[in-house]
Amino acid sequence: MSAYAFSSETPSKHPYPDARGRYGAFGGKFVPETLMPALEELDVAYAAAKADEEFQETLRRYQTTYVGRPTPLFFAERFTHHLGGAKVYFKREDLAHTGAHKINNALGQVLLAKRMGKKRIIAETGAGQHGVATATACALLGLECDVYMGSEDIERQKLNVIRMRLLGSKVVPVTSGSKTLKDAINEALRDWVTNVGHTHYVLGTVHGPHPFPLICRDFQSIIGRETRQQILEQEGRLPNTLIACVGGGSNSIGLFYDFIRDESIRMIGVEAGGRSLDPGEHAARFAGGSPGMLQGAMSYVLQDPNGQILGTHSVSAGLDYASVGPEHAYFRSVGRIEYTHAGDDEALEAFQAVSRLEGIIPALESAHALAHAMKIVPEMNKDDLVVVNMSGRGDKDVQQAARFLLPGETF
Amino acid sequence: MNRIEQRFAGLREKGERAFIPFITAGDPTLELTGQIVLELAKAGADVIELGVPFSDPVADGVVNQEAAQRALLHNVTLRDILGLVKGLRNQTEIPIVLFTYYNPVLAYGHYRLAEDAKASGVDGILCVDLPPEEAVEYCTAFQGQGLSTVFLLAPTSTEDRIALIARTSTGFVYYVSRTGVTGERETIESSVHGMVTRIQQHTKLPVAVGFGIARPDQAREVAAYADGVVVGSALVRMIGELGAAPDMPARVGAFAKTLADAIKGR
Numbered sequence: 135m136s137a138y139a140f141s142s143e144t145p146s147k148h149p150y151p152d153a154r155g156r157y158g159a160f161g162g163k164f165v166p167e168t169l170m171p172a173l174e175e176l177d178v179a180y181a182a183a184k185a186d187e188e189f190q191e192t193l194r195r196y197q198t199t200y201v202g203r204p205t206p207l208f209f210a211e212r213f214t215h216h217l218g219g220a221k222v223y224f225k226r227e228d229l230a231h232t233g234a235h236k237i238n239n240a241l242g243q244v245l246l247a248k249r250m251g252k253k254r255i256i257a258e259t260g261a262g263q264h265g266v267a268t269a270t271a272c273a274l275l276g277l278e279c280d281v282y283m284g285s286e287d288i289e290r291q292k293l294n295v296i297r298m299r300l301l302g303s304k305v306v307p308v309t310s311g312s313k314t315l316k317d318a319i320n321e322a323l324r325d326w327v328t329n330v331g332h333t334h335y336v337l338g339t340v341h342g343p344h345p346f347p348l349i350c351r352d353f354q355s356i357i358g359r360e361t362r363q364q365i366l367e368q369e370g371r372l373p374n375t376l377i378a379c380v381g382g383g384s385n386s387i388g389l390f391y392d393f394i395r396d397e398s399i400r401m402i403g404v405e406a407g408g409r410s411l412d413p414g415e416h417a418a419r420f421a422g423g424s425p426g427m428l429q430g431a432m433s434y435v436l437q438d439p440n441g442q443i444l445g446t447h448s449v450s451a452g453l454d455y456a457s458v459g460p461e462h463a464y465f466r467s468v469g470r471i472e473y474t475h476a477g478d479d480e481a482l483e484a485f486q487a488v489s490r491l492e493g494i495i496p497a498l499e500s501a502h503a504l505a506h507a508m509k510i511v512p513e514m515n516k517d518d519l520v521v522v523n524m525s526g527r528g529d530k531d532v533q534q535a536a537r538f539l540l541p542g543e544t545f
Numbered sequence: 546m547n548r549i550e551q552r553f554a555g556l557r558e559k560g561e562r563a564f565i566p567f568i569t570a571g572d573p574t575l576e577l578t579g580q581i582v583l584e585l586a587k588a589g590a591d592v593i594e595l596g597v598p599f600s601d602p603v604a605d606g607v608v609n610q611e612a613a614q615r616a617l618l619h620n621v622t623l624r625d626i627l628g629l630v631k632g633l634r635n636q637t638e639i640p641i642v643l644f645t646y647y648n649p650v651l652a653y654g655h656y657r658l659a660e661d662a663k664a665s666g667v668d669g670i671l672c673v674d675l676p677p678e679e680a681v682e683y684c685t686a687f688q689g690q691g692l693s694t695v696f697l698l699a700p701t702s703t704e705d706r707i708a709l710i711a712r713t714s715t716g717f718v719y720y721v722s723r724t725g726v727t728g729e730r731e732t733i734e735s736s737v738h739g740m741v742t743r744i745q746q747h748t749k750l751p752v753a754v755g756f757g758i759a760r761p762d763q764a765r766e767v768a769a770y771a772d773g774v775v776v777g778s779a780l781v782r783m784i785g786e787l788g789a790a791p792d793m794p795a796r797v798g799a800f801a802k803t804l805a806d807a808i809k810g811r
Binding site for chain 2: 154162163164165166167168169170171172310311316317320323324327328329330331425426427428429430435437439440441442443
């Protein structure tokens with residue numbers, strides 16, 4: 135494993151972000167002036183932490199003894215036989231503490247905030263996984279934590295709301311706009327603008343103003359580094375294809391980043407196709423969006439011709455977002471990563487299939503990646519290797535899924 | 546000199562401070578926004594900040610968020626707002642600044658918007674989520690048309706950033722009086738006077754102060770040292786409460802006059 139607990143070597147062909155936080159035409163820092171000094175402070179503090187062996191050691195210790203890393207790479211034998219094509223492996227981020235990859239970033243950032251002397255943490259959450267992960271890290275390290283969550287998401291992810299409260303965090307309902315992730319981020323940004331002196335904002339994905347996309351990518355890239363080592367141990371060769379779902383894009387960049395240099399490896403990001411590709415019915419930013427700036431970064435955005443942000447829909451709260459991490463927009467523009475989408479129905483079908491075939495109930499987010507695997511794996515050669523990122527477990531989604539899968543029954 | 550520069554030059558000669566009201570364009574309707582602008586001009590406003598409604602206003606408190614939502618309910622666009630200004634130019638020469646978020650500007654296109662804004666009689670633009678580092682093409686486009694590009698400074702701004710923003714701004718510099726979003730506050734922070742003085746050491750541009758100023762006594766206090774005073778949410782809240790009442794523009798104008806009088810020491 136790499137000597138560093140959270141840094142990945144930058145692939146030389148893609149030396150991003152640059153000093154301005156740009157990934158080609160995407161990224162940057164688009165925030166009210168009040169926050170600019172805080173972003174500069176964060177940039178400097180992060181670089182110092184990254185170079186500090188003691189900080190690295192602390193993070194490594196928590197990753198091993200608290201999070202449970204490395205997470206397993208599992209050969210999904212029955213799923214593979216069912217599809218009749220390539221061999222499919224799952225990277226089991228669902229087995230990380232708190233049940234999703236989100237802990238990798240949350241723990242790293244809360245440790246960083248503590249090192250910076252911040253007393254209070256705020257976070258936004260969609261599906262609740264990032265909120266739970268941040269609440270967990272704050273409980274572990276003894277920091278105060280407020281989590282902003284859209285009231286519609288609170289409704290569909292009640293279990294995670296209770297978890298956050300049990301962990302000692304306050305969950306602040308957001309009732310503005312579409313009452314989902316985007317609005318929770320707006321509210322977290324408003325809080326940060328107000329309390330920037332003593333508060334660190336733990337942004338949960340590879341989006342937002344620089345340096346957040348970089349910090350989150352670094353903390354998540356452990357997923358791909360472990361996967362490389364594990365597939366070499368189990369198969370003696372690298373995979374042909376990597377598949378991951380893309381909301382903001384943190385689990386996918388986490389899996390992909392260490393393989394960017396291996397140009398023969400195909401990488402596919404799967405967005406939420408929702409009910410259809412009509413405006414407001416999906417969250418497929420690359421299929422239905424255009425370049426724009428939302429919440430601090432230039433990227434692809436679902437917007438109307440006047441630059442107003444459109445509503446989104448997905449059965450999965452964690453993918454239900456109008457923009458996507460700027461580095462994804464960059465890797466798409468240079469053709470290094472492909473992006474596609476899976477609809478609500480396809481995700482629900484994969485959710486059931488994997489539950490029955492492998493005894494793993496996936497998060498509805500991860501089910502989008504699995505749905506795409508179900509489309510392409512049957513056409514692949516039997517000796518091809520595919521890794522799907524099982525970014526989270528589906529316990530939180532059982533009630534939501536039941537509403538669709540078992541209509542008429544009450545829960 | 547554009548209208549903003551002319552107005553500030555005139556005020557400086559008279560030793561007066563500028564009154565800069567903010568309202569959201571299209572709340573409750575574009576037609577009523579036009580009437581409010583005329584009332585504000587009559588009440589003694591020097592520059593009008595016309596808010597461009599945006600779906601995700603991260604720098605705004607609840608009052609301005611709701612005003613933007615009301616305007617967006619009838620799909621007010623930047624193009625509509627330029628049309629409104631164009632119509633107003635038959636009736637008033639008051640300087641008008643667009644107060645906007647960046648994405649609507651991007652969607653319109655820097656150069657196209659600069660040209661159309663100029664042609665419509667807009668005098669300047671202020672983009673609340675666009676720091677100067679990201680604003681090279683934006684400045685070229687708008688300054689190229691003779692429009693002022695107003696940038697903001699905040700209590701957290703370092704000496705380097707004060708210098709950068711003093712260099713990049715034209716027309717005036719906008720000082721955000723406290724860390725936080727727009728909205729009325731009970732008191733003005735004691736640090737404001739010192740920051741305004743520091744900014745004035747970096748630039749000859751007028752320094753206007755906004756965020757949190759809601760009452761005539763607060764406006765008078767800030768006018769003692771700042772070149773301009775911005776009042777937004779207090780007016781926007783009044784507009785929201787009165788809605789389409791027939792005397793709404795006149796009543797907003799009457800309140801604005803109390804602010805103008807306080808700022809002008811009348």
